[in-house]
Amino acid sequence: xxxxxxxxxxLVQPVGSPLSLECTVEGTxxxxxxxxxxxxxxxxxxxxxxxxxxxISSEVPQNLSASRPQDRQFILSSKKLLLSDSGxxxxxxxxxxxxxxxxxxxxxxxxxx
Amino acid sequence: xxxxxQLGSHVSxxxxxxxxxxxxxxxSVPPYLFWYVQYPNQGLQLLLKxxxxxxxVKGINGFEAEFKKSETSFHLTKPSAxxxxxxxxxxxxxxxxxxxxxxxxxxxxxxKA
Numbered sequence: 001x002x003x004x005x006x007x008x009x010x011l012v013q014p015v016g017s018p019l020s021l022e023c024t025v026e027g028t029x030x031x032x033x034x035x036x037x038x039x040x041x042x043x044x045x046x047x048x049x050x051x052x053x054x055x056i057s058s059e060v061p062q063n064l065s066a067s068r069p070q071d072r073q074f075i076l077s078s079k080k081l082l083l084s085d086s087g088x089x090x091x092x093x094x095x096x097x098x099x100x101x102x103x104x105x106x107x108x109x110x111x112x113x
Numbered sequence: 114x115x116x117x118x119q120l121g122s123h124v125s126x127x128x129x130x131x132x133x134x135x136x137x138x139x140x141s142v143p144p145y146l147f148w149y150v151q152y153p154n155q156g157l158q159l160l161l162k163x164x165x166x167x168x169x170v171k172g173i174n175g176f177e178a179e180f181k182k183s184e185t186s187f188h189l190t191k192p193s194a195x196x197x198x199x200x201x202x203x204x205x206x207x208x209x210x211x212x213x214x215x216x217x218x219x220x221x222x223x224x225k226a
Contacts, residue, residue: 043217
């Protein structure tokens with residue numbers, strides 16, 4: 001069966017520090033990969049998605065970036081965190097078929113101080 | 114453009130009572146519809162999905178939803194609420210592909226003993 005791992009579970013970082021969140025998927029090949037942010041009272045916001053190695057689409061302009069160095073690895077990064085980057089970050093995967101649902105990791109709670 | 118509206122940001126029911134969470138959508142093409150559940154500090158978990166075929170869809174934990182095209186609705190129900198059902202529920206619509214999935218704002222379900 002497929003599993004998705006996301007770490008760390010919680011992170012407290014000062015403003016201006018770098019960020020690296022990692023997500024890996026097991027049990028499937030060539031998944032579509034996604035990064036979402038969930039801020040309090042603001043629902044789920046799609047940040048990035050990827051349909052293949054090295055292919056990244058950004059949904060919103062911001063100081064975050066994403067990379068997909070391997071088929072089942074997705075990384076969310078920032079060179080300098082802002083207070084507004086605080087939130088709950090969720091990685092997800094889906095199969096490439098159009099009716100495939102999203103499967104989420106357990107999330108990373110990021111607090112920027 | 115597609116959109117999702119969840120009526121009621123908070124719903125409170127007594128244990129054993131009927132659970133009804135409302136979801137209306139708009140889509141320019143036949144949609145794919147999903148319900149997800151999120152427990153505190155966890156990722157979203159797929160409850161059920163409608164793609165094609167039978168309009169009454171059964172999911173996990175005793176939940177079901179009915180796709181009503183004429184009403185553009187996909188309400189989630191459970192005959193008898195359990196304390197463990199307390200969580201936040203998200204309705205989602207997709208016109209094809211995970212990157213086209215739009216989430217509702219969520220409904221927090223409270224279950225009273």
